[in-house]
Amino acid sequence: MWNRVAALVLKEFLALLxxxxxxxxxxVPPLLQLLVFGYAATFDLNDIPYAVYNEDPGQPSRDLLARFASSDNFRLVETVARESDIGPLIDRRRVLLVLHVRRTFxxxxxxxxxxxxxxxxxxxxxNTALxxxxxxxxxxxxxxxxxxASHGQREPPAHLVTRAWFNPNLESRWFIVPGIAALLTLVVTLLVTALSVARERENGTFDQLLVAPYRPWEILIGKSVPGFVIGLGEASVIILAAVFWFQVPLVGSLVALYGGLVVFLFCVIGVGLMVSSLAVTQxxxxxxxxxxxxxxxxLSGFATPIADMPPAVQRLTLINPMRYIVEIVRRVFLEGATVSDLSGQLWPMAVIGVVTLTAATWLFRHRMQ
Amino acid sequence: MMSRRADTAAPRGGSLMRLRGLVRKEFLQVVRDKSSIGIAFLLPTVLLLLFGYGVSLDAKHVPIAIVVQQPSADTARLVGVFQGSEYFDPSVMLSTREAVAAMEQGRVKAIVHVRANFADRLRADPGAPIQVIVNGVDANTARLIQGYVQGAWQSWLAATARADGLILPPAVDVQHRIWFNPGVRSRDFLVPGLIPLVMVLIGALLTALVMAREWERGTMESLLVTPVTIREILVGKLAAYFSLGLGGMLLSVFMATWLFGVPLRGSFWVLLLASSLFLVVALGMGLLISTVARNQFVASQVAILSTYLPTFILSGFIFDIGSMPKPIQVITYAIPARYFVSILQTVFLAGDVWPVILPNMLALLAMAVVLLGLTRLRLKKRLQ
Structure with missing residues (x-):
């Protein structure tokens, strides 16, 4: 029996490859995307074009403005002489901000x-403005x-000493790149599985498959394995690129990472097969x-945080497997999470996986009769 | 024979009739396949509802832990400031161990730690340190939280100074005004930013799929052996999917302004003109992809990866283009959504600023011409 399934899996791989x-x-495209998005998807600003409108002839204002001029994050575009020049500069997007120092400064x-x-x-x-x-x-x-300090003023009675854990320089890239691993795994696996049955239906080869001596679940395994292998392979390549190319620290356990990915792939394949058995055309x-x-x-927290969503939508994210894998990947990469730290993410995802796979099997049988 | 002769005798009239027939065929195809209507109207509605209600970059009620080891009037005032702020949802804890555990489990995003000797050091010379630890995994949120903590600290300083009868003005006081969006509602730029996504889905993805299917089934070849010209086929396809795309766009604009209260400060006609241009570009991409890719699977993958995701990430819709590395910035010039997003953000929030709108529209026009020209060329080549 396993030989038969193996033959089916081989056939699916051949059909795809x-x-x-x-x-x-x-x-190719997923890797290109990783490169482009890894560099592009950042909320950090390192080139803020600005203009200066300085009405104050004194030294302090010049000292203050010199600090902006020498900052790596700011780029002086223009010095404005009249207040009426400010409007067009901002309207036309030549600058993101204008610093206005008043005469009495x-x-x-x-x-x-x-x-x-x-x-x-x-x-x-x-967001950029903030x-x-x-x-x-x-x-x-x-x-x-x-x-x-230089004018002998008393220091404020208390001062802030700020530190950031897990990502000391607050680099967005460390946050985005592990997320991309989850994102591309989702996209590739879902498309491979969701279109597989529809493609055979359109080509007419699906009927041949049905009259062959296979049980429905054997056909389902044949349809699942390529998506699973390709998804896992692609995830591995992205993880390697994240660590060695983008230099994102991977401090947590690989077991937790791959455990999470495997459970996640079951969820995605379940959804993909559900779509596949319902769709008549590609x-x-x-x-x-x-x-x-x-x-x-x-709704995964990939680009915008779940915590900023309204409570009703936050509850809705609980049925989204992507929400859990994004959190798992980030926490394993940056916080060094282990399997036991992530049980709160792993078991809901496992439940979703069982539900979607069961539903897919049921739908598949149902549609075949 | 009759029709042939009529055709040569009155080529213009015949061409128009053929075109009408083609457009009719395309429309029927759209109406009969419910998934086309689904991609054109269901998907935009879902997207807009999700973005409008669900997505926000405005961090409010951030859960934080305040560790106070020895409560006093000064620390009570500090806790009060955090409790009074809409940005924080503080819980007071007595030990750092408790706070660190909460942070590791993700229950709090930051820890504000006031040491036991806070009251003593407060009025001594270097001042007392207030330790702030933020979870830096989400760098953007972490930076916002740092800013909010800073604001809370300043209000606390002012309150303490008042209570002590001291005046402690900072040397420079930053007053800010955020133009076009004074309430800093992220919804106002996220929702208009969805319009290019919706139009790319219809224009590029749907068109690429439909054309690829015609190649797969061979109906394209049978079309080509009829007296219709390549230009007529292209115009027929464009007309059908253009109306579909414009429908999706109007739906999005309607929902953005009526449902989500996004202001439309520029003129609707400028918006319509820019959208039409962008739509032609998107259709051009879709047609080109379908002529290059032979089957629907490849066409769909190429369409998603080369149109949908770049529109999301490389258009300046969420992420600032000026901060991307130079080579990536060069790539963004090839992404049509870049020009359209700039027009949209300006027309919706700032108004009809022609120095922004005009160059972007010209860029879109140039892209439309190039893409349609390329498609025509590829089609001709495929036939020979």
Missing amino acids: KDPRSRTVII SRDLYRGGSGELQVLLDGRNS VALGYVQIVVNGFNTEWA QQGLLGAFLFLVPAII
Whole structure:
């Protein structure tokens, strides 16, 4: 019996890999995506174009602005002489922000008060604006500390000593790249399994398969194995690239990582086979895959944190296997999580896997009769 | 024979009739396959609802632990500031061990630690340290949290100074104004940013699939041996999927403004014009992919990987293009969504700023011409 299943698996692999274009499509684009997205998908800003409108002739304002000019994160685009020039600069997206120092800035400072620095930001992407504002605050804090020290002012009674655990330099890339491992595994595996039955239906070879002496579950195994092997293989390549190319630290246990990936792949294959048994054409298969893929990615915490979603949506994410694998991959990579740390993620995913695989088997039998 | 002669006698009229027939055929094909309608209308609705209600980058009520080893009036004021802030959801703990455990289990995102000798060191010279530890895994959120903690610390300083009868002004006080989106609602840029995604799905993905299917089944070849020209076939396809894409776009704009209250400050007609241009580009990509890829599986994979994901990640929709490494920035110039996203963010939030809109529209126009030209060339080659 296992020989028969093995033959079926071999046939599925051949169907998928014999066409050189299908072969390329499974291997090359995910790796290109990893490279491009690994570099592109970051919330960090390292090149904030800004303009200066300085009405104050005093030394302190020049010192403050020199700090911005010498910062690696900021790039001075223009010095403005009139207030009316500010509007067009921001409107036309030539700068992300304008620093406006008022005439009384130095005078207020020398009198022991606060000099006001007005920051005008382009809020078209409000997240970028907030991040940029945070960078401005850091530069200003540096200035404030030095000013207080050099002018004999009393230090504030308490100061913050801030540290970040697991990602000390707060690099977005460390957060995004492990997430991409989960993302691409999901996309490739789902498409391979979701379109497999529909392709045979369209070509008419599915009927031949049905009259062959195979039981439904044997056909299902034949359809599952290629997606599983390709998904796991691709995940491994991405993990290697994350560690050796992007230098993301992998501090946790590989057992936890692969345990999570295997359980996750069962969930994805279950969903893929469900779609596969319902879809008559490949286009329907693709629609079904997309209807799962898009919400699964958006509600996974891959790009935007689950904690920022409304409570009802947060509860909805609990049935999304992608949510758990993204957390597992990140925690294994950065926090050094082990299997026991991740049991809270592993068992819900296992439940989802059992449910989707059972549903897929039932649907498959049902549709065959 | 009759039709042939009529054709040569009145080529224009015949061409129009053929075109009408082709467009009719394409529309019937769309209407009969429910999954086309699904991709055009169901998917955008799901996407918009998810993004509109579900997705946000505004961190509020961040769970944090405040470790106070020796409560006093000063620490009570500090805890009060955190409790009063909408950004935090603090829980006061008595030991660092408890807080570290909470952080490791993911129950809190940051720890604010006030040592036992806080009150004594508070009024001594270097001042008392307040230790802040954030979970840095999500760097973006961690940075936001750091900013919020800083804000809380400043309000606490001001309150303490008032209580002590001291005035402690910082040297430089940052006043900020965020233009176009003063409430800093991330929904206002995320929801319009979905429009290119929706249109790429319809324009590129659906078109690529449909064409690939025609190649697979051989119906394309049978079309080509009829007197219709390549240009007519292309126009017929474009007309059908153009209307479908525009329908998806109108649905998205309607939901964005009516359901989610995103302001549309520019003119609707500029939006429509830009969307039409982008749609032609997306259709061009779809057609080109289908002529290169011979079967639906390859076409779908290529369409997703070369259109959908770059539109999501490389368009400046979420991630800032200026901060990407230079080679990647060069690649973004080849992504049509880059130009469209820039137009959309401007038309929705800033208004009709022509110096932004015009160059981006020209770029889209150039891409449309190149893509359609390439498709025509490839089609011709395939026939010979």
